Each structure stands twice: as C-alpha cells, then as structure tokens.
Amino acid sequence: MVTRRAFIGGVSVLVVSTMIGQQSAYTQETVTPVSGGSLVWGVETEPSTLNPHLNGQAKAKLILRNVYESLLARTADGGYVPWLATDYKISDEGTTYTFTLRDDVTFSDGEKLDAAAVALNFTKLKEPTYSGSISAGHVSHVVEALAPDPRTLILKLDSVYSPFLDGAASLEIISPKGFDSKQLKSGGPEIAGTGPFILDRYVKGQEIHLVKNPAYNWAPENAGHQGPAYLDEVTYRFLPESAVRTGALASGQVDVIEGISGNDAAVFKDDPEFSYQSAINTGTPYTLYLNVTRGPTVEVKVRKAVLASIDVAKVIDSVYRGERTRAWGVLTPADTDFYDKSIEGSYGYDPKLANDLLDDAGWTKRDADGFRTKDGARLSIEIVQAQATLRDQRDVLLQALQAQARQNAGIDLALNYVDAGTYVDRQKNGEYGAVPNSTTTQENAVTIYFHYLPRSLGGSINYSRTEAPEVLAWLKEAASTLDHAQRSRIYNRLQRFAILEQAYGLPLYVPEDQIAAAVNVRGVKFRPFKHLPENAYDIWVER
Secondary structure (H helix, E strand, O other), X not given: OEOOOOEOOOOOOOOOOEEEEHHHHHOOOXXXXXXXXXXXXXXXXXXXXXXXXXXXXXHHHHHHXXXXXXXXXXXXXXXXXXXXXXXXXXXOOOOEEEEEEXXXXXXXXXXXXXXXXXXXXXXXXXXXXXXXXXXXXXXXXXXXXXXXXXXXXXXXXXXXXXXXXXXXXXXXXXXXXXXXXXXXXXXXXXXXXXXXXXXXEEEXXXXXXXXXXXXXXXXXXXXXXXXXXXXXXXXXXXXXXXXXXXHXXXXXXXXXXXXXXXXXXXXXXXXXXXXXXXXXXXXXXXXXXXXXXXXXXXXXXXXXXHHHHOOHHHHHHHHHOOOOEEOOOOOOOOOOOOOOHHHOOOOOOOHHHHHHHHHHOXXXXXXXXXXXXXXXEEOEEEEEEEHHHOOOOHHHHHHHHXXXXXXXXXXXXXXXXEOHHHHHHHHHHOOOOEEEEEEOOOOOOOHHHHHXXXXXXXXXXXXXXXXXXXXXXXXXXXXXXXXXXXXXXXXXXXXXXXHHHOXXXXXXXXXEEEEEEEOOXXXXXXXXXXXXXXXXXXXXXXX
C-alpha cells in the first residue's frame, strides 16, 4: 500500500477572500472568545431538503454543515486534514481507498460513528430509490464498502477514478437510524449528524433553529478552536430578497447576512459598525447552457451566435455594479488546480459575427416583432430557470441577456421561471432550450464530469445534453490517471471544445459569496477551500 498524505500542518490564507472594514482589524487582535448567547443569520435560500445527501443547493450547505460532517476537511490549497477520519491510504493500483476513523465520535441521536455506519452511507447512495444527488456520482464507482473493524473503512472501486478522493472525503455522514426514518427524503431532526449543532426545529418558509451539541469535541485541526461551539443556538431566517436582508441587518433584526447584491455592498463596506467579506466560489460559473438536442440550439451556428450576440462584460458590470467577475471557462478561477486562464478573451461579443452565423444557418427573415424566423418559425430559445436558484439578481441578469439577444441578433430568449418539480421534470426530459446554472463543489474539477458526461453515465447536471464521443473519451482518460498534469491538459482541451468549438454554454459570471455582520459578531469566515460561508462553529458574540 502507498500512503498519500496531504495533511498539512498549519493553515494558509487564501488571497481571493477579501476582508473589508472592522473585521480585518479583529484578525490582528488577541481577543478571548466568550461562550453562550444566540445568533440570527439572514439567508437567501431555503433548503429544498434537509437531507445533505439529496440537497444539491450550494447555499443550503451553510446551514447543513452545522449538523453534518465528512471524513476529511480541506485546506486553502486543496489539501486535506483529519476530521472524522484520522488517515487515509490509496492502493498502488488506485482502486482501493482505506480510511482510519476516529473512535470518539457520536451522532446526536446517541449512535456511535464507526466504519459500519460510514459504509452504510456509501452503500445506501448506490440504491436507485435513494440516490439522485451529485454525491451519488462518486459513489457509483464503489463496488464494495467494507468495515473489517470499527475504525477501518475500505472502499473498493470498479476502476481508477481520479476525482474519487475529493468526493468521498466530502460526503456528509448521517446516522444509520436516519435511513429507517420517514424523514429520510425531506430531512429533519430524525436524520442525525455528528456536527457541532443539532437541528431543533424547521418552520417552512420562515426559519431553521439549531442548538449546541454539548458533546462535540472532534473539529478538524484547521478549525478556529476545539470542543463545543461557542454559541448556544443559531437561527437561520429565510429572507430571499436582498433588500430585505440588508434592511434586517442594518436595523438589528439579524446579526449576520449572506448574499449581498452589488447595489447593497457599499452599505456595509464603508460602515465601521459592520464587517464585510467576499470570496469567489470553486466549481462552475453561472452559465447559460444550450440544449444541443432540441429546438434551434441543435445547430452549432445558432449556439455560437448566442455567444456572440451578448456583451457579457457590459451586462455583468451594469447588473452588479462592479461587484461580480465576468466568467470565461468551464471552471471558476478559484479552482487553481485546473482553471485554464488561456480561454479568457478568446471569444466574446461580436454582433456582426452573430448575424452572419444566423444568416448562414438560414434564419434570414424577421417577424413583426423583429425576431428572426426560418420556415415560418421564430428563432425562440426557452430559458428554464428554477425558482429555487433564482438568487443574486439573476432575474435582472437574464432580462438583460434577453434584451441584448433581441437587439443585437433578433434572437428570442423566452424566460420561464418554474417550481422545483417542473424543473426536475424539464431537466430529465430535455424539454428546454437553455438552462442557466452554477455549481459550487469541494472537489477539484469534478463538476466537469457531472456537466459533460452523458446523463446515463452520471452527467446528472448535463444541461447541454451533449453526448459527443470526444468529450466522453477525454473524461474517461482524465478519470483513469492520477497524474495531475495530464488531467489538466485533458480538461483544458475539453474546455476549448465545449466553449469555443461547440458553444455548449455561455459562461456569465463567477459566483461568489458575501457576508456582512454586526461589528460585535466575531469568527465569521469562509471555508478555506470551497469559499462558501462557513458554519457557526467558530462564531461568538462580543457582549
């Protein structure tokens, strides 16, 4: 066996996480935290389910990470430190992963965390009636999950799958009792975790209330402290409107908010009564994915025309007032391992090109509203956007895209906002022209697989619905090697094919998170690697 240790002593600080205002000064002070008290956090997104295995909303992880934990924690540079596992090994052939678990961890329902409990999490995710999340994509490669003794977990894969450690190490572990609960799909107090807080109550449409886990004493070594959380209780209040969240913090109704619009950032940046932080996310940019199997976007010339018809830089600057970064590739720049910067500036706004492409594709006539037509049909592309992920002024952004496509090339981008059930059905059946979406993952480039593998082979969020043999071959090749440089070259080739040659999607902006807090709230921060707001474990309130 070859031990591959990436456990790094000490924690580095990530440059992309910008801290502004009084919070910066706090990091230079020596202040003794105090225990006790409560915190109210205004959040943008209500979880679609409280089961961490089934919830694919990055925003919901802010809440769920208080309750559920994983085998390893990530460092700022993408390495690992112990958490529920103290060590791991990968076999010479790369198909057997062995984790050594802590022996002092219990779930909040009283069950002890052992290898059998963790193995059950992996095997359950392979069951068709339970799987469906991104987590299941990693687990699909597991042929056996073994627990030869209480502290040893052995995961055997069907073949080498290079992203597996990233996925396996970050899988949230739930108590075995939860799999027999009627709350399994929806999540709830019966689905216990090992985290520093326990789910106390959930009032749909209003809030989630968590209480301290007094037995907690197994934080990862790069946490801010050890032992139980400082706070006695945390309430996450659902405030979907940015202006409402801003007003709630400014008036003292809440102590912390996340998801701050470009218009509202200045309210907190320049006020010493508040702290303000921002950080770009890992994963994929918010991208308009174009369906290659249905409607006008079957034609590559139409897809390329869409990309050329929109002045993305102008739109992003106008909507977000300089508070968001224009995107270019299939990954965000926060994925420092595999982001290919060379694609930046290699394509973009070119209305003449857009119109020439549409002329060549036969969309030469116009209807009374100025939209292009062919054979009596309008050049209409239905954009299906889930209401659940309609955040961060994305409705305004989509309207701006719609206006530009119409004005610059006569393309009708028809906006359709749908509920969660309709969205799932449309996505499953491919009944849309385009889907805008972003993903925030803790895994290096693994989101590429979910976006570009055929849906039948694990491409659960393959919104372009491509099944190009070149793409499949590249993904298989990259997955079969642990050579980082080789994987990088393959992903870069795939990126240029997907964006420049085939126009599977139009990257729009790099998702980022923002946190503003009252000046007496200490310990608010982002995760070292994933850059989502961290849970409330290290937060305390100065009295």
